[in-house]
Amino acid sequence: MEQGPSRLFDEFAKLMTDAAGMAQGVRREAETAMKHQAERFFSDMDFVKREEFDVVREMAQKARAENEALSVRIADLEAKLAVLTAGHIVAAPPVE
Structure with a gap:
């Protein structure tokens, strides 16, 4: 048993x-x-795939850096123009 x-x-x-x-x-x-x-x-x-996102992010960072550099360049050119015109406003020729 x-x-x-x-x-x-x-x-x-x-x-x-x-x-x-x-x-x-x-x-x-x-x-x-x-x-x-x-x-x-x-x-x-x-x-969006990660690789695609990274590519677009890198493009945006590059564009932002270029935009900042151009903003600095424009400010510099405007300052030089102000010095050259002794503060007088100079009208730009019409754009056609």
Whole structure:
């Protein structure tokens, strides 16, 4: 009679091991399905890739630096013009 309960426990342990293995398989399949759904969702959205964002950011930084340099140059030219005209306003010729 000692083998009866021991065998029952062995069978129960085997059943639990199989159930745990099956649960892990189901979990992996659910994760894979969710991952594919998320990838499809994000690919349907109009998101920008990181590389594209970095390129545009670099272009904006370069444009900002050029804008600042041009602002300094304009201020310098305006100061020189003021000195040359002794503070008098000089009308620019009409642009055609």
